[in-house]
Amino acid sequence: MSVTISGLRRVSSPLQMVFRKLNCWTGAITKIHRKVYERTYPTVLVQSDGSSINIRYYEPRQIIQLPLDLSTLTEAERKARLAARRPKTMIKIEDELEDTFNPKKYLKYIKK
Structure with a gap:
């Protein structure tokens, strides 16, 4: 099928007319047409607004x-964020256990 349009060259199909209108900027707005692209990895980028x-x-x-x-x-939000960045102080709680174990009480159960 041959199409002639005034001002354009003669092309063999309407699809070729579409490709003739493409320029160097079209590569910047399309996706990568490969399932596996060398040396890149799928990653999720989280922006500061949460998107x-x-x-x-x-x-x-x-x-x-x-x-x-x-x-x-x-x-107020800035102060809260900066306070969350500060290192937390660790509170050490020491429990004193009373040791009331008397080993002499159990000597009668040991066989000689």
Whole structure:
């Protein structure tokens, strides 16, 4: 089938007309058309607002979480976030056990 359109060359099919309109920017908006792509791994990217995107990353990771921008938070939220980052102090509780065990009480049960 041959199609002639004014201003365009003669092409053999309408599909070829579509491919003639593609330029160098079309590769940037399409997906990778391979099931296995060398040296990339499927990874979940979690943005600071909580949304997630599936991407291909060069290192084998399960999830990547982007840091939160503290300048966008309110003063109370910023203080709460900074307080959560501080190291927690460990409270040591020492219990004193009273040892009332008397071994002489059980000597009568030992066979000689």
